[in-house]
Amino acid sequence: MKTRLSKNQTVNILTLGCSKNLVDSEVLLRQLQAAGFKILHDSDKQADVVIVNTCGFIHDAKEESVNTILQYTQARKNGDLQKLIVMGCLSERYKEELIREIPEVDAFFGVNDVNAILQSLNSEFKDALLGERVITTLPHYAYLKISEGCDRTCSFCAIPGIRGKNISRSVESLVKEASFLVDQGVKELMLIAQDLTYYGIDLYGKRMLPDLLEELVKINGLEWIRLHYAYPAGFPVELLDVMARHDKICKYIDIPLQHVNSRILKSMRRNIDGEGTRKLVKTIREKVPGITIRSSFIVGYPGETAAEFAELRDFIAESSFERVGVFTYSHEENTPAWQLQDNVRPAIKARRAEEIMLLQQDISASHNNSFVGRKVKIMVDKQEGDYWIGRTEFDSPEVDNEVIVKKYPGKLVPGDFTEVLITSADMYDLIADYSAE
Numbered sequence: 001m002k003t004r005l006s007k008n009q010t011v012n013i014l015t016l017g018c019s020k021n022l023v024d025s026e027v028l029l030r031q032l033q034a035a036g037f038k039i040l041h042d043s044d045k046q047a048d049v050v051i052v053n054t055c056g057f058i059h060d061a062k063e064e065s066v067n068t069i070l071q072y073t074q075a076r077k078n079g080d081l082q083k084l085i086v087m088g089c090l091s092e093r094y095k096e097e098l099i100r101e102i103p104e105v106d107a108f109f110g111v112n113d114v115n116a117i118l119q120s121l122n123s124e125f126k127d128a129l130l131g132e133r134v135i136t137t138l139p140h141y142a143y144l145k146i147s148e149g150c151d152r153t154c155s156f157c158a159i160p161g162i163r164g165k166n167i168s169r170s171v172e173s174l175v176k177e178a179s180f181l182v183d184q185g186v187k188e189l190m191l192i193a194q195d196l197t198y199y200g201i202d203l204y205g206k207r208m209l210p211d212l213l214e215e216l217v218k219i220n221g222l223e224w225i226r227l228h229y230a231y232p233a234g235f236p237v238e239l240l241d242v243m244a245r246h247d248k249i250c251k252y253i254d255i256p257l258q259h260v261n262s263r264i265l266k267s268m269r270r271n272i273d274g275e276g277t278r279k280l281v282k283t284i285r286e287k288v289p290g291i292t293i294r295s296s297f298i299v300g301y302p303g304e305t306a307a308e309f310a311e312l313r314d315f316i317a318e319s320s321f322e323r324v325g326v327f328t329y330s331h332e333e334n335t336p337a338w339q340l341q342d343n344v345r346p347a348i349k350a351r352r353a354e355e356i357m358l359l360q361q362d363i364s365a366s367h368n369n370s371f372v373g374r375k376v377k378i379m380v381d382k383q384e385g386d387y388w389i390g391r392t393e394f395d396s397p398e399v400d401n402e403v404i405v406k407k408y409p410g411k412l413v414p415g416d417f418t419e420v421l422i423t424s425a426d427m428y429d430l431i432a433d434y435s436a437e
Contacts, residue, residue, distance in 0.1 A: 009082070011121070012040040012047035015136070016065050017055025019192050019228070021088055023145045025053050026133035028087075028114050033134060035123040041136045049083040049121065050075075054090035056162060058330035065090045066102075073104035085109065087117060089162045093334075111163050112148075131177035138381055140415030141188035141224075141397060142181050146174055146212065150194035152231065154258075155269045155337035156298065156329065159194055166195065168203045175215050178222065187415055188224040188379060189216070190396060195231045197239065207236045217248045223417070224379065226396055228254040232280055233271035240287035250393040253284065254294040254323075260315040261308040264301055269336065274311075281319055292394035294323035299356065300349030301329045302340035309352050317359060322367050323400055324360040326353045361427045368401065368425035375421050378403045378432070380412050388412050388434070390420070403430045 011032050015025040028051070029039050040047055050072050054065035069086055076084040083106045091098055092110035099108060109117050115125040135142050149164040150157075178189055191209075193199060200208025216225055225248055230239075232255055243249045259265055262273040272280075284291060297312060316324060328349040331342040378390035381397065388405040395401045405412075405420055412418065412434075420432035 008036060008038065009048035010038040010040060010046070011049040011051060012043050012045070013051045013053060014042055014068060015053045016068060017053075017057065017061055017089065019143045019190070020145055020194070021053050021055060022136065023133070023143050023192070024088070024111070024114070026136055028117065029134035029136070030129055030132045031114065031118055031125060032121070032123070034126055034129055035118070035121075037121070037123075039134065041134070046080075048081070049085065050081055051085045051087060051117070054086060054088040056088070056090035056093040057158060058327070058332065060330070062090055062094075069102060069105065073102060076104045076106075083107075083121070085117065085120065087111075087113065089159075092162050093158065131173060131180055133177075133181070135181070135184060135186065137397070138414060139185050140379070140381075141190065142186045143192050144174065144178055144181070144189045145169075145192050146196065146199050146209075147193040151198065152195055152271075153269050153336065155267060155340075156301065156332065156335060158332045158335050161334050163194065166198055166202055168200050168208070170203060171200075171208065171212050171215055174212060175219070178216055179219055182219055182221045185415065187222065188226065189222060190226040190228055192228045194229065196227060197230045197235055207234075210236060210239050210242045213239075213242050213246070213249060217246045223248060224250050224393060226250045226252055228396070230255040232257055232277060235280055237283060237287070240284060243291075244288050251288055251291045252294070252394055252396065253288075253291065254396070255284075256296040257281075258296070258298050259301065259308075259312055261304075261311050264304060264308055267303070267337075267340070268298075268301065274315075278315070278319075292322040293319075294325075294396070294400070295321050296325040296327065297356065298327050298329050299352040300344040300346075302331075302337060302342055302344065304329075304344055313356060313359060316356060317363070320363055320367075321360075322364070322394065324356070324363075325399075326356045326360075328353050364401075365425070365427045368427070368430055371422040371430055372425055373422065375419050376403070376430075376432075377417055377419055378405070380405075380414050380416050380418060382414055383412070390418075390432075392430075401428055401430060403432050405432045405434050 013025045015022050033039050052069050055061040072084050075081045085107050086105050087109040091108040095108050147168040149166045150160045151166040260274045260277050380390045382389050390403045422430050423433045424431040
């Protein structure tokens with residue numbers, strides 16, 4: 001199975017899971033590119049090497065990762081692939097089992113093994129490229145991972161066991177990387193981490209996200225900064241003052257609350273109760289008027305009663321979150337909740353998730369209808385057929401609403417900003433007329 005590669009061959013990286021995985025793939029792609037390899041990402045084209053960057057967070061993600069690996073094992077057996085490599089969270093978590101079960105894979109690597117992967121391809125990590133990446137998103141936006149790992153011990157989450165303790169990057173290194181991305185044409189940066197608001201404690205002894213933002217807004221050419229994955233407990237309220245002060249920081253925050261019932265939050269080890277959660281949502285809205293809040297929730301957590309679910313449902317209705325994601329609880333080994341009885345039946349979990357999403361459809365439709373008749377600023381993302389697709393500052397790519405603009409007889413350029421008139425809306429999109437007065 002061992003094959004020696006030349007550096008003019010093609011490597012295709014397939015990325016599964018979250019945006020943090022995507023950043024890891026982009027870093028590796030830049031190193032491979034500099035080594036002389038031809039690089040592809042999520043491509044159906046023929047390649048000499050396929051690297052599957054896996055997710056190992058919950059059952060569905062693990063299943064998708066395994067299925068993706070298996071798609072390429074026959075090609076490896078037949079010699080159509082010179083190497084099949086697996087990296088990322090799944091192989092960090094289940095390396096020994098994977099080696100036994102899928103021997104066709106040449107090598108398994110974890111989440112922090114970029115140098116080892118390069119060595120397996122007869123290359124080496126180039127320190128001079130630190131902060132450089134190959135952008136695989138649309139060229140005008142990118143993710144900026146400000147830290148790795150997590151110090152939290154949420155009962156349902158396997159991530160600390162996979163990615164380790166929180167390790168913050170320095171402000172200087174992040175400004176350097178952000179500047180590199182802007183030089184490549186990026187106009188919008190989405191800040192990501194497992195726990196965004198914990199950033200800096202290990203390096204600086206305090207929460208440094210507000211300070212980091214004050215430096216990032218100084219970068220010429222960077223137009224939008226968006227915040228993802230803020231943790232509610234210990235939320236730095238001064239962050240809201242920075243958001244309100246700078247137009248470059250989108251009035252948008254992604255803050256996974258997970259639940260509102262105090263008993264469940266305590267069992268989840270979220271370090272905040274229902275009252276604190278409600279107070280935080282109120283504070284965010286008061287300090288940043290007009291902000292869009294994206295949150296996610298877990299239904300069917302061990303022992304969740306009908307009354308506790310009803311409290312969550314009512315909280316979502318009362319809070320009128322602009323964006324909501326719902327997950328059914330996944331019982332994961334090597335997490336604190338593994339010791340609990342997974343006693344909410346799958347059918348009940350599914351029904352509760354559906355109930356929340358039906359509720360959220362009505363909330364989203366109401367929010368969207370409030371834009372009808374208003375002019376809004378959008379970033380143009382792409383053209384599809386006779387329409388242009390864009391987003392407001394209240395929408396993150398891939399996960400949120402889009403603005404569908406009638407084709408303009410002139411020329412719109414992806415990455416540019418323009419003003420449009422919202423003429424109609426549905427549950428998840430705004431319809432706009434570019435030419436309307």
